[in-house]
Amino acid sequence: MTTLPNTEQVWEALAQIPDPEIPVINVVEMGIVREVQIEGPKAIISMTPTFSGCPALHLIREQLEKTARSLGFAEVEVKTVLSPPWSTDWITPEAKERLRQYGIAPPKPAQEQGSLIALEAAPTRCPRCGSFDTSVKNTFGPTLCKAIYVCNNCKEPFESFKTV
């Protein structure tokens, strides 16, 4: 008879799943996996969407389920939770550093989300040369979570993670 892993081991296994759009960080570091519960032969995983229209959500959900099944759970339930809403503050500091090395400016600390008309205040640093002399080229980028900047110092365009 095989023994099923405990929650800690499930967390470890889920931390092997890369984010489908930013493979240098995994779905646990990203803050997408919120809770793991084990009830006998059943694993219940709670996840929260980053951006509600993110096309990677389907894939992440599938992979969470597949990974839990591969650990021996006969039944796996992947629940979606919306509250509290996902924040880039949940991305771990190590993962933020890896984002930077990957060429994506990491998100800044999230401000209070009270007003809808607030502009982004904190300066964005070029992930390549480190200069703060950067400008937004497009609030929207190749994926919902990123904006496009250009560095006025090294002249390189780069992606920046939106702060939410």
Next chain:
Amino acid sequence: MRSEVREALIAKLTALADDEVILAHRGSEWTGHGPILEEDIALANIVQDELGHATLWYGLRQQLDGSDPDQLAFFRDAYGYRCCELVELPKGDWAFTMLRQYLYDLYEALWLEAAQHSTYKPLAEAVQKIMREERFHLQHTQAWVERLGQGTDESNRRLQQALDMQWGYAQQLFVPIPGEELLVAEGIVPDLLPLRERWLEHSTRHLQNAGLKLPINPGYQPTSRAYHTEHLWSILAEMQSTARWDAEAKVW
């Protein structure tokens, strides 16, 4: 929840979702045709968010009546849709699309701000989620209104034309659906009347600063979401064709 409140909430969620789906599909018609690459990408992002919001609204409805979001989006005909007529209008030129998106984003932002304290917890949670995305939209589309309004004679003329056409249609966003007063009384959704005042105040100021004149005669103002323009039939025919052709087709 009393059954008449529940029915009204189902209808309201459907209206919210249908607006987002149709507007998103109209926006997606620009993909590959945007005036510049960056704007092509930006609009695709915005409408992908709107589609995400629709998923959340349909999801809330599903919790209440077990309906399948995909069935609602892809297998309902125009008579069953409860979107407003503004979102159905053909995409027109870039000024037309940006103005509609601006008028809608401003309404959505104000509605969300007011709805974040909804007494219906699942709705309040969805609103918190959506608000984080929506602020990027309004910032973008209000900048476009300013840019086109104060740009050249031609861009101003086109934007003014769009405004003359859309102003009356946009008022439908503030027409309550049948039974909405029950939801307002329970604190589930915000009252549209004070929201309309705020929307008028914000939009009037912004449009006038952009060099536009508000239409003296607001023109046609639709009132019931049970009626649609002829355009809804053709947009659904296109949007639903893949699903109706092959219901098992993969989502992505």
